[in-house]
Amino acid sequence: METMELDRLPTWEYLQKRMTWGQLGEVKGKRVLDFGSGNGACAAHFAALGNAVTAIEPFPPPLEERFSGDYTFLEGSLEALEGLAHGSFDFILCHNVLEYAADRAAVVRALADKLKPGGTLSVIKHNRPGRVMQMAVLLDDFDRANALLDGGDDAQAVAYGAIRYYEDGDISRWAPELKLTKTLGQRTFWDLQQNQEKQADPQWQVQMLALEHRVSSLPEYLSIAFFHHLFFEKSEN
Helix, strand or coil: CCHHHHCCCCHHHHHHHHHHHHHHCCCCCCEEEEECCCCCHHHHHHHHCCCEEEEEECCCCCHHHCCCCCCEEEECCHHHHHCCCCCCEEEEEEECCHHHCCCHHHHHHHHHHHEEEEEEEEEEEECHHHHHHHHHHHCCCHHHHHHHHCCCCCCEECCCEECCCCCCCHHHHHCCCEEEEEEEEECCCHHHCCCHHHHCCHHHHHHHHHHHHHHCCCHHHHCCCCEEEEEEEECCC
8 A cells, every 4th residue: 555545544543554564564365354444444455465355344434534445345343254254364354453342252253263274363452551651651640540550441432432451362262273473562652752743754753663663572662562463373273
């Protein structure tokens, strides 16, 4: 996808898309499912690389706000998955979705069913310690910081409802055939920079993304990243 087309995204979303695609690496000639596709930016990106992409989203934005591309779009959630064949995808994306799902264990099991043996599930999720830091340092919201430390959930997201946290290891607990193979951090530093004018500077973005990639697998920085990017492989059995 052309960088200029991504420029219509908010800066935080533009940076996270670039970070995510860099972490995913080369994905070409695959059958890809983007579950919770949002505005379709990821679906359009991977379709442009020559993948056969299916995108599923329960709350699609208006057509004029959606990224166009050569991908199949299905409106819905779990019910949309039911019509897809067992083991039919090489790669499944589930980014910033499970925190808002009423039955996330059911979603994970359904996604595992649609993933072929040896295939990859990519999950992006909130990281509780990073969120505590955000509440305390950026928002001066000590009540929410303490509530999160006590194991509680976060506030309401404007579009999707309550943010309900879960741990990295829960996905393999819900679907034991999914083995966690890699964990990377996202948004360790850039959300700490509150100067919006600076964030819009292309040179700052390049330098920030380079630094984010450099620390994304280092344990001491991974532990405080605002988000975790989890990679799972489906067992052959």
